[in-house]
Amino acid sequence: MSNVRVRFAPSPTGELHIGGARTALFNFLYVRSVGGTFILRIDDTDLERSRADYTDKLIASLRWLGFDWDEGPYYQSKRLMEYTSEAERLLADNKAYRCYCSIEDLAKGRDAAHKENRAYQYPGKCRDLASEAEKAYLKEGREAVIRLRTPDHGSTVVDDQIRGEVSFDNEMLDDFIIVKSNGQPTYNFASVVDDLQMGITDVIRAEEHLSNTPRQLLCALALGYKLPRFAHVPMILAPDRSKLSKRHGATSVEEFYNEGYLPEALVNYMALLGWSPGEDREILTLEEMIDSFSLQRVNKTAAIYDVTKLAWMNGHYIREYKPDKLAEASLPFFKRRGLLREELSDPEYDYFKRVLKAVRERARTLVELADAAEYFYLEQVEYDVKGVKKAFKKEGTAELLRTMIEELRAVEPFDRETTEAFYQDLGEKTGLSIGRLIQPTRLAITGRMGGPGLFEIIELLGKEKTIARLEKAIDYIDRYQGSD
């Protein structure tokens, strides 16, 4: 056990998206690789936007991905006292001050700066407020925020584990707000107080926070604590290189679940976004990732996420899953599609697993898996349009199917081997290629031109259904004979 302590600190303002999940993953891999402590903290200081149901979803997503944590969840909303007392301490030390400027006035200044195309900075109006002026403001009933007094000169250097030393001129930093007028701390302040009090040794987070880091460093300095190490991991971008958002398809872990992705695949895929184990390995278990993970191997470049590769990887995991595990994972998708009921009897469950065995080779998601298995459960078979042209419209197909049915009735046992042997015989007897026999049969019983081996399907369907579907196909062909 090492003394390394890391935290994942999402704010509950939405579902866990792939960027956040990847950050959680890197925290997890790092802390497990060094044997430290993983802490989950909910950064919910924004009262307006934070929602308890998002917290639940966040936690559910983390559990689903398998990132178990050792401490927490801690909630910033329950730690208000800590922030208040630390802010009071800074106030008493004159390292922070109250500011009575109205939101409107500040907005005015910001707009002006924006118009002149320069960066806005708080002008420091209340920095050295005379006590009479302060009293006057209080009398007016003005609310105050607390701002940190930041140095005017010099520079603040962030020593980043991934990017090296990054230096910021203090002149670029204004006296930013650490406590809002409603008494809630801002992110930059709460996060620092928590990281320090919780003994966080490594802050691993997304690159978008790099520009915030000097502010946090200044907070920590004012508070008089030892600084954690930082590591800013690259962002994950949408295919058009823009920031990921709703219009880019599935971006949250929950959505990936709903689209039928497996946690192992998502985790494996995310790990390879910005990190690689070397040795040309692509498929890794969580344990293998932990073994070869290091922050030194995390690269600096933002990555565009590509669903195609994720889908390929997901297909790989679907094929690798143990039968019982696959059944368990895909059951909700079969129910959702109306293929299976809530409770399965033992024989039903058994049949379900046999169906999965037959179709798992050709599915990349659990949604596709349920789709591929549809005709094993649905009574109505819809014929593929192209297939009809190819397999049904050929001269003599109806007649062929009639012969087939007659002889099929006598086939016993109705299993894979026997039915296959039967088709071989029939081919020889009629002088037709086996493909000519199989194509219309496949279309008749599945409605499709592709899928598992025909005799595997026939065995699963059984004699009754197979013959019934062949009869239906004959009806169909007779009815549409000649029409195009």
Added chain:
RNA sequence: GGCCCCUUCGUCUAAUCGGUUAGGACACCAGCCUUUCAAGCUGGCAACAGGGGUUCGAAUCCCCUAGGGGUCACCA
């Protein structure tokens, strides 16, 4: 716009003290396998953003340019 970060095949990446025909994966194309579709196997296409330096030698070090991203809130 200021500040900060980044730049290897279409995409994810390897090449971690400068010396490689610049490697792998996804996707794509072709072949094999096969009753079909997949899967699998084999092969192919495809990259060091541009320009200057330093050096015997640069994807790798330095500078400039271009491009992309982040950030500049009483959001996190």
